[in-house]
Amino acid sequence: MTQYDDPADLIADRLVPFPKPHFLNAGDLNPPFVLSLLALADACVDLNRQSTKALDLLRGRTVMNLFFENSTRTSSSFEIAAKRLGADVVTMPVGASSVKKGETLIDTAVTLNAMKPDILVVRHGASGAAALLSQKVGCAVVNAGDGRHEHPTQALLDLLSLRRAFGDVGGLTVAICGDIAHSRVARSNVALLSMMGARVRLIGPPTLVPGDADRWGCEVFHDMREGLAGCDVVMMLRLQLERMDGALVPSTREYFRFWGLDREKLAWAAPGAKVMHPGPMNRGVEIDSDVADDLTVSLIQDQVEMGVAARMAVLASLSARLERAA
Amino acid sequence: MSSQAIINARLLDPASDYDGPGSVVIEDGVITRVERGSVAVSATEILDARGLCLSPGLIDIRVRTGEPGAEPKETLKSASLSAAAGGVTTVVIQPDTDPAVDDPSMIDFIQRRGAALNLVNVRAAGAATKARDGKRMAELGLMHEAGALYFTDGDHVIADSRVLSRVMSYATAFNALIACRPADPWLSEGAVATSGELATRLGLSGAPAIAERIQLERDLALVEQTGVRFLVDQVSTEAALEVLARARGRGLEVATSVSINHLCFNEIDIGDYRTFYRLDPPLRPESDRRALIEAVRDGLIEAITSAHTPAPAEDKRRPFAEAAPGAVGLETLLPAALSLHHEEGLDILDVLRPLTHGPATLLGLDAGVLDAGAPADLILFDPGAPVIVDAAALRSKSKNSPFDGRRLQGRVEMTIVGGRVVFEH
Numbered sequence: 021m022t023q024y025d026d027p028a029d030l031i032a033d034r035l036v037p038f039p040k041p042h043f044l045n046a047g048d049l050n051p052p053f054v055l056s057l058l059a060l061a062d063a064c065v066d067l068n069r070q071s072t073k074a075l076d077l078l079r080g081r082t083v084m085n086l087f088f089e090n091s092t093r094t095s096s097s098f099e100i101a102a103k104r105l106g107a108d109v110v111t112m113p114v115g116a117s118s119v120k121k122g123e124t125l126i127d128t129a130v131t132l133n134a135m136k137p138d139i140l141v142v143r144h145g146a147s148g149a150a151a152l153l154s155q156k157v158g159c160a161v162v163n164a165g166d167g168r169h170e171h172p173t174q175a176l177l178d179l180l181s182l183r184r185a186f187g188d189v190g191g192l193t194v195a196i197c198g199d200i201a202h203s204r205v206a207r208s209n210v211a212l213l214s215m216m217g218a219r220v221r222l223i224g225p226p227t228l229v230p231g232d233a234d235r236w237g238c239e240v241f242h243d244m245r246e247g248l249a250g251c252d253v254v255m256m257l258r259l260q261l262e263r264m265d266g267a268l269v270p271s272t273r274e275y276f277r278f279w280g281l282d283r284e285k286l287a288w289a290a291p292g293a294k295v296m297h298p299g300p301m302n303r304g305v306e307i308d309s310d311v312a313d314d315l316t317v318s319l320i321q322d323q324v325e326m327g328v329a330a331r332m333a334v335l336a337s338l339s340a341r342l343e344r345a346a
Numbered sequence: 347m348s349s350q351a352i353i354n355a356r357l358l359d360p361a362s363d364y365d366g367p368g369s370v371v372i373e374d375g376v377i378t379r380v381e382r383g384s385v386a387v388s389a390t391e392i393l394d395a396r397g398l399c400l401s402p403g404l405i406d407i408r409v410r411t412g413e414p415g416a417e418p419k420e421t422l423k424s425a426s427l428s429a430a431a432g433g434v435t436t437v438v439i440q441p442d443t444d445p446a447v448d449d450p451s452m453i454d455f456i457q458r459r460g461a462a463l464n465l466v467n468v469r470a471a472g473a474a475t476k477a478r479d480g481k482r483m484a485e486l487g488l489m490h491e492a493g494a495l496y497f498t499d500g501d502h503v504i505a506d507s508r509v510l511s512r513v514m515s516y517a518t519a520f521n522a523l524i525a526c527r528p529a530d531p532w533l534s535e536g537a538v539a540t541s542g543e544l545a546t547r548l549g550l551s552g553a554p555a556i557a558e559r560i561q562l563e564r565d566l567a568l569v570e571q572t573g574v575r576f577l578v579d580q581v582s583t584e585a586a587l588e589v590l591a592r593a594r595g596r597g598l599e600v601a602t603s604v605s606i607n608h609l610c611f612n613e614i615d616i617g618d619y620r621t622f623y624r625l626d627p628p629l630r631p632e633s634d635r636r637a638l639i640e641a642v643r644d645g646l647i648e649a650i651t652s653a654h655t656p657a658p659a660e661d662k663r664r665p666f667a668e669a670a671p672g673a674v675g676l677e678t679l680l681p682a683a684l685s686l687h688h689e690e691g692l693d694i695l696d697v698l699r700p701l702t703h704g705p706a707t708l709l710g711l712d713a714g715v716l717d718a719g720a721p722a723d724l725i726l727f728d729p730g731a732p733v734i735v736d737a738a739a740l741r742s743k744s745k746n747s748p749f750d751g752r753r754l755q756g757r758v759e760m761t762i763v764g765g766r767v768v769f770e771h
Contacts, residue, residue, distance in 0.1 A: 225516055225519050226515040226516055226518050226572070231571075242518065242519040243519065267482070268512060269483070270476075270482075270484055270485040270486060270487070270488075271485055274485045274486075274487050274488050277487065277488060
């Protein structure tokens with residue numbers, strides 16, 4: 021096996037063109053490609069841990085971050101990923117500008133397309149918005165979260181975090197807990213984790229779990245004790261607090277009592293179970309600080325770090341496809 | 347260990363369909379032995395029942411009090427005294443107090459206060475929505491944990507189907523029982539009687555009986571969708587019974603309760619505008635009453651309730667349409683129910699079943715049965731003893747009894763809760 025002194029060489033060696041023109045859903049991937057993307061992301065982690073992190077894989081490329089919904093965390097993660105690969109990055113908080121002037125999504129797409137970006141990273145509050153944009157622009161589109169539909173790079177970074185913690189996800193039992201009904205993170209993770217051989221369980225109050233979720237190939241539980249039994253990974257989801265006031269769950273204190281993760285509930289999972297959360301967390305609502313901040317069980321900080329690496333891998337791979345098409 | 351035995355009784359156990367002679371032995375508040383027939387039993391303390399009926403104590407799942415908030419109407423103590431005198435050993439207090447029982451601390455308050463009285467078992471139902479506003483789900487899980495036996499907004503109908511659907515769906519996480527009054531709120535608005543010739547003649551605004559069926563159809567559709575455990579609270583019309591029968595035919599497991607008033611009275615009783623008959627749901631035509639009695643006979647109704655609703659004189663001494671709805675009933679429940687046996691020919695066990703074993707099973711209580719291991723919540727009664735109801739003598743703080751002055755048969759001789767005598771005639 022070739023030994024690389026410089027992670028940049030390793031990245032260049034592991035670079036494979038993306039199989040599709042866009043990355044819209046976790047299901048756009050296939051298991052062999054996921055493994056090569058994870059290998060590439062692993063190399064990016066090594067690079068990111070160096071003091072000098074710059075690469076020129078995306079030199080001359082323009083990556084446009086188009087966020088119709090506010091998200092400091094994901095937007096920054098994509099921005100750093102693109103910059104570390106040498107791209108020119110423009111981040112546009114569109115929610116505050118053109119949309120308010122009455123411009124339609126397609127108007128915005130046409131305008132942006134005329135600026136000739138290479139990769140468009142899109143977050144939008146409506147399911148299917150990224151797919152719609154991908155049909156109207158000439159560049160690659162990465163879905164950074166569309167409504168309650170998908171958030172495929174989150175699933176990829178979660179998978180990367182799990183692989184690094186456990187070695188292989190095949191055979192792991194992963195519980196995704198909380199507001200499944202409104203979670204794009206859950207949908208992407210169910211697809212990707214199942215694809216890679218993990219068993220996925222969904223746990224939450226019946227009002228927050230879609231009635232047909234059992235058809236996703238997952239087991240559905242409404243009781244944490246039953247659902248967590250034997251789980252290797254407990255992935256907590258963020259609860260939208262506006263859903264609290266009597267609409268779907270009675271109160272934050274009741275939610276935490278029955279579905280919030282604390283030490284007691286974590287003990288119901290398998291010994292050595294790891295905890296994940298896509299952030300930002302509502303401490304004391306879906307997760308107790310005692311668990312979230314315990315680095316022996318929590319992968320939450322790893323997830324943030326892996327986010328940059330996973331997005332670097334996606335952007336580099338999409339760019340390689342563009343290179344080949346050119 | 348001290349033990350008590352009640353011997354020479356006519357045992358009436360609806361759970362096992364036993365009606366015959368026997369004895370019961372009690373130790374530490376629990377039934378330890380039930381002997382059927384004339385088998386001799388020994389105990390430290392022997393009570394000779396002299397042929398009186400001994401049955402499980404009555405379980406009344408729909409009792410209102412004024413406490414907390416309107417204590418002059420009824421306190422937990424006056425309701426408990428009334429229950430003990432009526433042979434009711436377990437009462438489930440409704441959440442429609444002021445403030446509403448929509449919070450675990452309120453459930454805890456009622457149960458602790460009830461237990462401190464040391465009379466009958468006082469349990470609580472929680473509100474399904476906060477302040478019973480029909481908009482925001484109440485803390486069903488925490489109240490369930492605190493001991494709430496079921497959830498209901500009482501007479502307030504949750505009109506918003508989305509809210510009810512979420513309440514039902516959420517309740518399934520705790521296998522909690524949800525109860526709803528079937529009454530279309532728009533058709534029923536302002537109504538004090540059942541629409542028809544009588545209401546028209548009396549000049550009273552009426553709601554069509556179909557209001558009950560319409561809402562029931564909706565509720566059952568949501569039950570089917572969510573799979574919740576459900577109680578149809580206070581069914582009162584034949585049309586609703588037909589809807590229920592169809593739903594059960596489709597495999598839906600829904601329970602039903604009926605108030606004793608709707609089994610004993612019909613709309614003719616409101617003819618002289620006596621406000622003690624101003625009830626909610628309003629009294630129905632005789633054909634509906636007959637259908638309800640047949641449903642009790644056939645075992646289609648799980649619970650007969652007193653629908654105990656105290657209303658002081660100032661709330662009842664008004665024109666019919668302005669009077670507060672509802673009637674007290676804890677103390678008259680047994681003789682009123684026994685009128686179905688004496689006058690309608692129902693088997694006495696069929697009358698007692700929805701007053702004991704039926705509600706116990708519905709609420710998951712270990713009471714309501716004459717069996718070793720069950721709590722010694724018992725009543726001794728003389729089913730044939732004549733009683734003339736005197737509302738003024740009721741232990742309830744409010745005296746609004748539609749049975750006032752009525753001649754009934756059946757007198758509670760002794761009420762025992764957890765092996766302790768809490769009432770003796």
